[in-house]
Amino acid sequence: MKKLNTLLASLLLSASACAEIAVIVNPGNSADISADDVKKIYLGKISSFSDGKDALPLTLKEGNALRGDFNQRALGKDDVRYVAYWSKMLFTGAGVPPKEMDSEQAIVELVATNPNTIGFVDSTNVSPNVKVVTSF
Numbered sequence: 421m422k423k424l425n426t427l428l429a430s431l432l433l434s435a436s437a438c439a440e441i442a443v444i445v446n447p448g449n450s451a452d453i454s455a456d457d458v459k460k461i462y463l464g465k466i467s468s469f470s471d472g473k474d475a476l477p478l479t480l481k482e483g484n485a486l487r488g489d490f491n492q493r494a495l496g497k498d499d500v501r502y503v504a505y506w507s508k509m510l511f512t513g514a515g516v517p518p519k520e521m522d523s524e525q526a527i528v529e530l531v532a533t534n535p536n537t538i539g540f541v542d543s544t545n546v547s548p549n550v551k552v553v554t555s556f
Contacts, residue, residue: 440543441490444528444550446535449473453538453553459495461538463505464515469538477518478527478539486524490540493556 443458445451451469460466461475469475480487482503491502506517521527527539532549546552 439486439489441486441493441540441556442543442546442552443494443538443540443554443556444531444546445538445553446531446533447549447551448535449538449551455494455554455556458538458554462495462518464509464517474536476534476537478521478530478537479518480524480527481520481522486540486542490556494540 443453445453449469449471451471451473453469457466457470461477462479467475479490482499488499491497491499495502497505506515509515510517521530521539524541524545527541528545528547528550531537531539532547538553540556543552543555
């Protein structure tokens with residue numbers, strides 16, 4: 421029984437680690453946004469979409485598992501390196517980190533009402549009020 425519980429727990433954990441992460445924008449955003457653009461936006465290397473409008477990236481609070489997965493898959497950084505990166509950027513005045521949100525629902529709601537925002541959520545939490553531009 422103990423082995424079965426361990427097996428089930430590891431299957432559940434690996435399933436969440438393999439969940440698809442959807443990058444979302446407001447449906448009114450007509451910019452072309454590639455996976456590379458997402459990386460550049462979230463690392464502060466570019467601050468606008470391809471149509472010239474400001475890009476306001478949203479992320480989840482530090483310690484959130486989905487944020488860790490996104491940082492690893494989309495940015496190539498674990499959460500520790502991501503925080504260190506933004507600490508350096510802030511200290512040198514080279515950029516402002518993405519706005520931290522409390523939940524995926526909060527990201528969806530803000531993206532649905534603000535055409536300049538970009539966020540990420542588990543693909544199961546995408547609503548009809550937002551548009552998926554890429555997935556990781």
